[in-house]
Amino acid sequence: MTRKRLHRIGYNAAAVLVLLVTVFPIYWMVATGFKRGPDILSFEPRWLPIPGTLENYRSAVGKPHFLEDVRNSLVVVTATVLIALALAFLAALAAGRFHFRGRAALIVMLIVVQMVPLEALIIPIYLSLDRVGQTDKLVGIVVTYLTFVLPFSIWTLRGFIVNIPEELEEAAMVDGCTRAGAFRRILFPLVAPGLVATAVFSFILVWNDYLIAYVLLRSPEKQTLGIWLASFTTNHGTEWGGVMAGSTLFAIPAVVFFLLVQRRVVSGLTAGAVKG
Amino acid sequence: MSSIQGRRTASVVRPATALAGRTTTRRRRLAPLVPYALLAPAVLVLAAILGFPLYRLVSLSFQQYGLKELFAGRGTWIGLRNYREIFGDPFFWTVVARTIVFAALCVGLTMGLGTLVALLLRNLGRTMRTLVTAGLVAAWAMPVLTAVSIWQWMFDFEFGVVNWLLTKLGFEGYAQHNWFDQPLQGFAVIILVVVWGALPFVAITLHAGLTQVPAELEEAARVDGAGAWQVFRHITFPVLKPIFLILATLSTIWDFKVFTQIWVMLNQRPSREYFLLGIWSYSESFGVTRYGKGAAIAVVMVLLLLALTFFYVRQMLKAVGP
Numbered sequence: 001m002t003r004k005r006l007h008r009i010g011y012n013a014a015a016v017l018v019l020l021v022t023v024f025p026i027y028w029m030v031a032t033g034f035k036r037g038p039d040i041l042s043f044e045p046r047w048l049p050i051p052g053t054l055e056n057y058r059s060a061v062g063k064p065h066f067l068e069d070v071r072n073s074l075v076v077v078t079a080t081v082l083i084a085l086a087l088a089f090l091a092a093l094a095a096g097r098f099h100f101r102g103r104a105a106l107i108v109m110l111i112v113v114q115m116v117p118l119e120a121l122i123i124p125i126y127l128s129l130d131r132v133g134q135t136d137k138l139v140g141i142v143v144t145y146l147t148f149v150l151p152f153s154i155w156t157l158r159g160f161i162v163n164i165p166e167e168l169e170e171a172a173m174v175d176g177c178t179r180a181g182a183f184r185r186i187l188f189p190l191v192a193p194g195l196v197a198t199a200v201f202s203f204i205l206v207w208n209d210y211l212i213a214y215v216l217l218r219s220p221e222k223q224t225l226g227i228w229l230a231s232f233t234t235n236h237g238t239e240w241g242g243v244m245a246g247s248t249l250f251a252i253p254a255v256v257f258f259l260l261v262q263r264r265v266v267s268g269l270t271a272g273a274v275k276g
Numbered sequence: 277m278s279s280i281q282g283r284r285t286a287s288v289v290r291p292a293t294a295l296a297g298r299t300t301t302r303r304r305r306l307a308p309l310v311p312y313a314l315l316a317p318a319v320l321v322l323a324a325i326l327g328f329p330l331y332r333l334v335s336l337s338f339q340q341y342g343l344k345e346l347f348a349g350r351g352t353w354i355g356l357r358n359y360r361e362i363f364g365d366p367f368f369w370t371v372v373a374r375t376i377v378f379a380a381l382c383v384g385l386t387m388g389l390g391t392l393v394a395l396l397l398r399n400l401g402r403t404m405r406t407l408v409t410a411g412l413v414a415a416w417a418m419p420v421l422t423a424v425s426i427w428q429w430m431f432d433f434e435f436g437v438v439n440w441l442l443t444k445l446g447f448e449g450y451a452q453h454n455w456f457d458q459p460l461q462g463f464a465v466i467i468l469v470v471v472w473g474a475l476p477f478v479a480i481t482l483h484a485g486l487t488q489v490p491a492e493l494e495e496a497a498r499v500d501g502a503g504a505w506q507v508f509r510h511i512t513f514p515v516l517k518p519i520f521l522i523l524a525t526l527s528t529i530w531d532f533k534v535f536t537q538i539w540v541m542l543n544q545r546p547s548r549e550y551f552l553l554g555i556w557s558y559s560e561s562f563g564v565t566r567y568g569k570g571a572a573i574a575v576v577m578v579l580l581l582l583a584l585t586f587f588y589v590r591q592m593l594k595a596v597g598p
Contacts, residue, residue, distance in 0.1 A: 011399045015408050018393055022411035022476065026418065028437065029426045045437050091318035098311035106315070108589075113326060115585060117533040119554040120574035123561045124332035125325075127341075131349055147325045154318060179310075208419040210536045215562060229421050230540050240432070243425050251422040258417040 033057065033245035040241050056241035060232075060249060063242075065220045069228040072217075073207070076138055076224060080145040081202045085195060088153035093183070095154065096161035107158075113151045121147065122215055129216065136218045144212050149202045156201060160194025161187070197261045207254050225250055336571035343565045351568060358572035367548075368573075372580070375532065375552040378463065382531035385471045387524055390478030395508075397483045409480065416476035424540045427469045431455050456542060459549040469537050474530065478523050485519040486512070525588040532581050553577040 032040055033056050034049035060066075095106060125144050126135065134140030168190070169182040177185065213224045229250045232243045337358055339351030362368045393412070397405055418426075431438050433454040442450040456462040489512050497507050513520070535554045538546055546555060553573060561570030582589075 007399075008401075011396060012401075012404055014396055015400055015404045018396065018408055019411045021472070022408075022415040025423075025426045025430060025472070026414055028430060029422070032429065041435050043435065043440070045440055087318040087321060090314040094311035094314035098314075100308065100311040103311075106319075112582075112589060113322070115529055115581060115589075116326075116330065116578055117529075117554065117574075117581065119533050119535050120557065120578050121326070121329045121333060123557070123567055123571050123574060124329040124336060126562075127336070127346070127567060128329065128332060130346070143325055146321065147329070150318060150322060151326075204419075208421070210421055210540065211558075226419075226421055229425070230544070232425070238428075238432075240429050240435070244429060247422040247425045251417070251419055254419045254422075255414075255417040259413070262413055262416070 029244045029247055029251075032240060033248045035241060037241060056245035057249070059239070059242045060246040063228065063231075063246075065223065066228060068221050069223055069225050072138060072222060073224040073226075076141055076145070077203055077206045079138075079142045080149055080206050081199050083142070084146055084149040084153045084202055085199055088150060088157050088198070089195065091154045092157035092161055093187075096158045097166070097183075097187075110151050110155050110158075114148070114155065118148055119211065122212065126215055135216050136222055138222065141212060141216050141224075144216060145206050145209070149205055152205065153198050153202055156198045157191070157194060160191055160198070164190045197264045200257045200261045203257055204254055207257075333571050333574060336568055337575045339568045339571075341566075341568040341571075346565070346567070354568070358569045359576075361569065362572055362576070371551050371553055371556050372576075375554075375577075376580075378467070378534070378552060379528060379531040382467055382470045382474070382534070383524060383527045385467065386474045386478055386527050386531075387520070389471065390475050390523070391482055391520075393475065393479035394482035394486055395512075397479070398486055409483075412476035412480055415472060416480070418473065420473060420536050421540065423469055423473050424537055427465065427472070428541060431465050459547075462542075462550065466534075466537050466541055469541065470531060470534060474527060478527070481519060481523060482516060485516050489515045521588065521591070525585050528584055529581065532584065533577070553580075 031047075031049045034052040034054075035046065036051065036053045036055070039046040039049070094100070095103065095110075122144075125147070129135045129140040129144070134143070164187060169177075169179075169186050172182040172186050173179060208226070210226045210230060213227050214230070217223045217227065229243075229246050232238065232246055336351065338353060338355060339345070340354045340357075341351035345351045393408075397408060400408065415423075430436050433439065433452055439450045439453050442453075455465050494507050494511050497511050502510070533554050534552065535558070538550055538552065538555055539558075542550055551559070554577065557570045557573035557577060559570075560573060561567045
């Protein structure tokens, strides 16, 4: 009995430690964002942002080109996600529902392609885009994002499609539905949540990118929010209040979207692992 | 598994369409082309935006390609000279070794600590488990750029909480201590940032996998006198193994090409002591405009990564093979 209690205490102590390590950095970011200058630059940490201020947020949002950067990010993310989703849905349908020559090769290609690091491909992509005058253009960056968002989307959507029992469509076809009709009336409504989840994942992938935007977009009015955020930290003697406020703002969309689909990441992966 | 389903569909569909009569014969003849038509747009786009750059990467690595060639829009073929140059450079071997050790440490720590946290989650009461899971999800959701600035601030040499805490705990010399003066310490911080971001995914996924471990089996082993490690080694781990392998491979792929954490953490000017393969390739290409050499380094990096994940790819091949 006492042994059990000892265990309980040990586990809970470990849990508190894990909780501290995961949550404290995030708390510290949010708190610093609301602190006044002297409270940030104090040798004895001030644990609470009281009395608080919105000055840091004002200065973050007031950085030159902030609104343009927000607009650029939204345009780039939306375009990438929509194009990838449309192309990926058709391809995933083929890979998940049809049996055809070359299907295995296609799936292997999808896996291998996702292993090629973009860090390596950025050189030829940059040179090719430069040749056709598409560096420092939003079109160029959308095309570049598609190189990893598209294979990822096909792979994820295929997973969702494979998990929908095919018998449902077969039943519809036996009842006289055409194959296209069965897809439209049966499969599509069932896979719609998967489409949303894939879109959200792709959104997060693109939103979190730094390297590609950094290489491809040079002029300040063309840049995306990631570059806006990283530009805070370049000069020495960083203004930490502004950085933390900016980091918080940058994180909010990613966090909100992530919370919507987080459960699906895990269930998708474990289901796949068991099947494979 | 889905290939069997595919075949079954075909046999069910045929009689149904045959009943529909002559008008569908043309449609039936075209039916085998449907999957290719569905695939065509995605495959064409992928060939253009992925296949072509891949080909270009390899061909660039055999070329002299600098600023002059950039303006001319065409490189000069120099055979293996780029490769000879990097293989003959002792710095190359340092960077390769550093990259491998760095990735191994990140993957090892992520998987080890992730497993511990997953097991811990299972042993917690409901409230505590919900709290810890929420904390993990919060850390997981943070964009890399955000995580980097947070930790930069926490490790700030003057006002960072980490130096304050270490001083408070009685460690000498951490007031005004700059963690990035010494690459070993700098890498420790970078590994911390990488593991902090990657651990939640591993822990939560493994915890989900743990629910598939039959509790009776573990209980029986314990009754038979097996210790905690033996239960884990012989009962729990074999069930987790497929998930564990996938996670380890994904972590290897991610940690092998870590770029942003180092680049942004060191204010976009990392010294050569901080170069990993990805950063080196980037700085040869975009820093000193030697795109050919940068491409050669990138090719080596891709090949190394493929070699490291070969086992996983082979498993996947088996799983989806004909």
